[in-house]
Amino acid sequence: MLLFAAKRIVRALLVILFATFLVVALLSLAPGSLAVTLLGDAATPESIADLEAQLGIDKPLWSQYFGWLGDAVQGDFGTSLRTRQDVLDAVWERIPVTLELAFLALAIALLVSVPMALAAANRPGSLIDRVSTFLASVGLALPAFVVAPVLVYFLAVKAGVFPVSGWERVSEGAGENLRHALLPAIAVAIPEIAAFQRLLRTDLDSTLHEDFIHAARARGMSRKYVLWRHALRPSSFSLVTLAGISFGRLIGGTVIVEAVFSLPGLGSLIAGSISARDVITVQGAVAFIVITYVVINTLVDIGYGFLDPRVRRESVR
Amino acid sequence: MTVSRPQPLLSVADLHTWIATDSGPVRAVDGVTLEVAAGEAVGLVGESGSGKSMLAKTVMGLLPDRAGTSGSVLLDGVDVLTASEKVRQSMLGPKVAMVFQDAGRALNPVVRIGRQITEGMVRHLGISGSEARERAVALLTEVGVPDPRRRLSNYPFQLSGGMRQRIMIAIALACEPDLLIADEPTTALDVTVQRQILDLLDRVRTTRGMGLVLISHDLGLVAGRTDRVAVMYAGRMVEEGPTDAVFDSPQHRYTEALLASTPSLDAPRARRMRVIEGALPDPRRPPEGCRFAPRCGAADAACGVPGADVLRDGVLGHRHACVHPVPLSGVGVPAGALAPADETRS
Numbered sequence: 001m002l003l004f005a006a007k008r009i010v011r012a013l014l015v016i017l018f019a020t021f022l023v024v025a026l027l028s029l030a031p032g033s034l035a036v037t038l039l040g041d042a043a044t045p046e047s048i049a050d051l052e053a054q055l056g057i058d059k060p061l062w063s064q065y066f067g068w069l070g071d072a073v074q075g076d077f078g079t080s081l082r083t084r085q086d087v088l089d090a091v092w093e094r095i096p097v098t099l100e101l102a103f104l105a106l107a108i109a110l111l112v113s114v115p116m117a118l119a120a121a122n123r124p125g126s127l128i129d130r131v132s133t134f135l136a137s138v139g140l141a142l143p144a145f146v147v148a149p150v151l152v153y154f155l156a157v158k159a160g161v162f163p164v165s166g167w168e169r170v171s172e173g174a175g176e177n178l179r180h181a182l183l184p185a186i187a188v189a190i191p192e193i194a195a196f197q198r199l200l201r202t203d204l205d206s207t208l209h210e211d212f213i214h215a216a217r218a219r220g221m222s223r224k225y226v227l228w229r230h231a232l233r234p235s236s237f238s239l240v241t242l243a244g245i246s247f248g249r250l251i252g253g254t255v256i257v258e259a260v261f262s263l264p265g266l267g268s269l270i271a272g273s274i275s276a277r278d279v280i281t282v283q284g285a286v287a288f289i290v291i292t293y294v295v296i297n298t299l300v301d302i303g304y305g306f307l308d309p310r311v312r313r314e315s316v317r
Numbered sequence: 318m319t320v321s322r323p324q325p326l327l328s329v330a331d332l333h334t335w336i337a338t339d340s341g342p343v344r345a346v347d348g349v350t351l352e353v354a355a356g357e358a359v360g361l362v363g364e365s366g367s368g369k370s371m372l373a374k375t376v377m378g379l380l381p382d383r384a385g386t387s388g389s390v391l392l393d394g395v396d397v398l399t400a401s402e403k404v405r406q407s408m409l410g411p412k413v414a415m416v417f418q419d420a421g422r423a424l425n426p427v428v429r430i431g432r433q434i435t436e437g438m439v440r441h442l443g444i445s446g447s448e449a450r451e452r453a454v455a456l457l458t459e460v461g462v463p464d465p466r467r468r469l470s471n472y473p474f475q476l477s478g479g480m481r482q483r484i485m486i487a488i489a490l491a492c493e494p495d496l497l498i499a500d501e502p503t504t505a506l507d508v509t510v511q512r513q514i515l516d517l518l519d520r521v522r523t524t525r526g527m528g529l530v531l532i533s534h535d536l537g538l539v540a541g542r543t544d545r546v547a548v549m550y551a552g553r554m555v556e557e558g559p560t561d562a563v564f565d566s567p568q569h570r571y572t573e574a575l576l577a578s579t580p581s582l583d584a585p586r587a588r589r590m591r592v593i594e595g596a597l598p599d600p601r602r603p604p605e606g607c608r609f610a611p612r613c614g615a616a617d618a619a620c621g622v623p624g625a626d627v628l629r630d631g632v633l634g635h636r637h638a639c640v641h642p643v644p645l646s647g648v649g650v651p652a653g654a655l656a657p658a659d660e661t662r663s
Contacts, residue, residue: 123382124382125382210422211417211419211422211423212422212423212424212425212426214374214379214417214423215415215417215423215424215425215485215488216425216433216436217377217378217379217409218377218379218409218414218415218417219409219410219414219436219437219440219488219491219492220406220407220408220409220410220411220437220440220441220492221406221436221437221440222406222440223402225436225440229428229436230425230428233427233428234425234426234427307427308426308427309426309427309472309474310426310472310474
């Protein structure tokens, strides 16, 4: 198990190196000089050269990358061109919002989709299967920019159960924090619920045809017990993978929902920085997302070892 | 009290089991009647596709959702086909248990051996988890698994095929069933291990006085180990009787052919092994009358009459479904030698 984990971690480091290189490279590969774009009409050859030197983009790509990497490992992701704020501070400030949103959305998605999939797979073709699968299809087809305003309209504006927008820190009370976080989290969770349900439903269906399921039923175990205790775990490999991918995606991908609910998250930071051409902030924030994403997927990989004892054994061989 | 014939442990009467497909129902079991008395060992023999496994699955309630049934399957007097799910589940384990063909696939790969043995006991016998574990250790010892206490925390992949099948048997014995159904219990095993497993089944059956249905495609395997044998072909029962009698003097042409197709070192070289020509009929459109007739050297028009394959009493306690049964002295006569053409019959 230790060797298995060590291998995964080495692989993760390589992925992080490669991905951050792409982040640095892509921005310097963008057409035109960044300095010209930033300075606009006021550009003079001297000011352009000055800014290029300041940004380090006058140097060759490999030197740019190692310069950036060397600073980054010391925790220096640069200073925002727009706000003059330290990029790491800016990311750090916003990450709790995004992380909470992603965690909450993922938890909601799993708590809803797993029982839905189990109920559907229990009796294929039954009413509950068809309703559950239909709802999942609807959820998949609904983009967040449709779901979010609808939720706001009914649950916040009409019913008044939730605030329309805004954010409260956990330090100002967990209840208030949750009240603000729940609606955006549901909006983010709905497409995830749908994807999770479809995937787990399909995997359960093939597991339920296995001999060991028949054998458990032949021992007189109830359908519910067989589903939860015998079928769920061997069926959840793809789900765990997808949930890991989703979580990584949600860290950077809740822009629209953050915008609708005016949440001070990572998504809105990146969106704002892109429109302001704040390259340094975008680099830092994207690098942060990449690292989070890789770390989570590595944890997922290691998690397989807990799901399936055979994975642990194979790694030792 | 009036003394009557003891009620059989398992009584299958006119059972039909079919699976719905797009091209019509597949009639897997088509009017089978079979009884197993308490403590009796019955062999159920036939080639793959004969319906023997579907019969077992019907008894165990393991049919797919697309399956349908008619007739009755009385287990200790309760019809499992019409009983509620709850009643049926309460019988699986304490009344009847099943040993599967391939223990490598019938054991859950991600659940520890201990849980797979104890979960049934906890549910059916109402004992605590720790008591069930103690019983599991005793069971594993009984079925010859060394170091049983440690095995409880193993996963199936950590054990050999023979060990897995022993564990499968221990699981089946856990709730002390009255009847054990073993569906090709040795097919997935090495030849050297096969005998050990069969001997183990024999031993636990006799010490516990348990009924046994031993399902196999191999007549030879069933031979010394069962009291009675039933032969199935294409969903129908074609012959049934005391094992020795069926062996020594098969009366149905199919049983005879099946015996002749079993490799034997004792037989003269010329007839060491014969192959049954042809293939099983389409289970969606079985032929009228005897289903073996298209492959049978002795068949004639009489075999194609509907109802030709009802079981009739033969000699030596057999019942068989053959219009032209093998003559008692004619065991060794090749089936083709008797083949009567239509015009020879008046």
